[in-house]
Amino acid sequence: xxxxxxxxxxxxxxxxxxxxxxxxxxxxxxxxxxxxxxxxxxxxxxxxxxxxxxxxxxxxxxxxxxxxxxxxxxxxxxxxxxxxxxxxxxxxxxxxxxxxxxxxxxxxxxxxxxxxxxxxxxxxxxxxxxxxxxxxxxxxxxxxxxxxxxx
Numbered sequence: 170x171x172x173x174x175x176x177x178x179x180x181x182x183x184x185x186x187x188x189x190x191x192x193x194x195x196x197x198x199x200x201x202x203x204x205x206x207x208x209x210x211x212x213x214x215x216x217x218x219x220x221x222x223x224x225x226x227x228x229x230x231x232x233x234x235x236x237x238x239x240x241x242x243x244x245x246x247x248x249x250x251x252x253x254x255x256x257x258x259x260x261x262x263x264x265x266x267x268x269x270x271x272x273x274x275x276x277x278x279x280x281x282x283x284x285x286x287x288x289x290x291x292x293x294x295x296x297x298x299x300x301x302x303x304x305x306x307x308x309x310x311x312x313x314x315x316x317x318x319x320x
Contacts, residue, residue, distance in 0.1 A: 177282035180243075185235040190245035194228035203231075203302030203315035205294050210237040214302045222253045227303075234295050236286060241299035243280055253307055260300050267293050 194215035210233030217226040286292040294317035
């Protein structure tokens with residue numbers, strides 16, 4: 170179990186230090202901004218959704234802690250290329266995992282590296298902020314910013 174924990178730590182640190190798909194996305198068809206007022210994490214998610222309902226490209230930008238940044242980076246890798254409905258289902262599975270409504274089952278790949286935050290309630294908001302922002306973007310963009318205090 171210790172080796173698995175170390176692997177998960179390495180995945181989180183790697184995505185924090187070298188976030189994937191970081192930066193604005195020219196031609197984004199959907200976007201939303203999110204904010205965690207408790208710690209100051211901020212994220213903006215950009216999506217390019219095709220007419221057939223598939224997420225072609227996804228980027229994010231913002232400033233946040235290691236958990237928030239790693240979660241956003243991992244999210245972009247997991248969601249890019251998915252049909253919108255599959256991305257919504259993935260959001261729900263990930264959210265359920267972090268809020269103790271689901272158990273790690275190996276079906277979430279590298280996203281399971283973030284399962285450890287489920288025992289740290291304040292950090293759950295860090296990990297789910299990018300995902301709630303993704304959901305707001307898919308829902309047509311948030312009016313104002315998504316807040317972890319409303320999620």
